[in-house]
Amino acid sequence: MGTKGISIVGMDVNELINLLNRAYADEWLAYYQYWIGSKVVKGPMKEAVIAELLQHATDELRHADMLTTRIIQLGGTPITEPKKWYDVTNCGYDAPDDPFVEKILNQNIHGEQCAIGVYTKILEITQGKDPVTYNIVLQILQDEVEHEEDLQSLLEDFESMLKHR
Numbered sequence: 194m195g196t197k198g199i200s201i202v203g204m205d206v207n208e209l210i211n212l213l214n215r216a217y218a219d220e221w222l223a224y225y226q227y228w229i230g231s232k233v234v235k236g237p238m239k240e241a242v243i244a245e246l247l248q249h250a251t252d253e254l255r256h257a258d259m260l261t262t263r264i265i266q267l268g269g270t271p272i273t274e275p276k277k278w279y280d281v282t283n284c285g286y287d288a289p290d291d292p293f294v295e296k297i298l299n300q301n302i303h304g305e306q307c308a309i310g311v312y313t314k315i316l317e318i319t320q321g322k323d324p325v326t327y328n329i330v331l332q333i334l335q336d337e338v339e340h341e342e343d344l345q346s347l348l349e350d351f352e353s354m355l356k357h358r
């Protein structure tokens with residue numbers, strides 16, 4: 194750990210590490226929800242939905258990577274036990290037990306909306322206190338905003354297709 198790099202953080206570092214670990218759990222659960230969703234999804238427009246779900250899965254895993262790097266820089270330990278993801282997650286996990294396209298899109302839209310809320314909150318907390326974490330979280334938030342829009346426009350296409358057939 195870099196002592197000077199940590200000393201410039203103007204807030205409780207352990208509290209910050211906890212926030213980042215909770216988001217880290219969210220990202221792994223989101224990754225798996227997208228990934229397994231892309232395997233089981235059924236219905237019209239399936240191919241387009243699979244492509245989007247897989248792209249998002251890749252992004253969520255990259256977010257987990259970004260968070261774990263920052264947790265370690267801050268002298269923290271990323272969660273090592275997957276069972277603990279469930280204890281600390283903000284956004285939870287929504288199993289795609291109903292594999293219909295519309296249901297899976299709605300589940301993931303809900304997850305993205307939760308993620309947008311979580312990262313907006315961490316931005317508020319770190320603003321003016323930890324520019325490095327702020328910057329990382331801002332990059333993640335930009336992706337989550339894009340994810341929500343991607344899924345909502347797929348859902349819109351899906352609904353208009355049903356209406357006009």
Ligand code: FE
Binds near residue numbers: 223256
């Ligand atoms: Fe993410």
Ligand code: FE
Binds near residue numbers: 337
């Ligand atoms: Fe996302």
Ligand code: MG
Binds near residue numbers: 245343
């Ligand atoms: Mg996308």
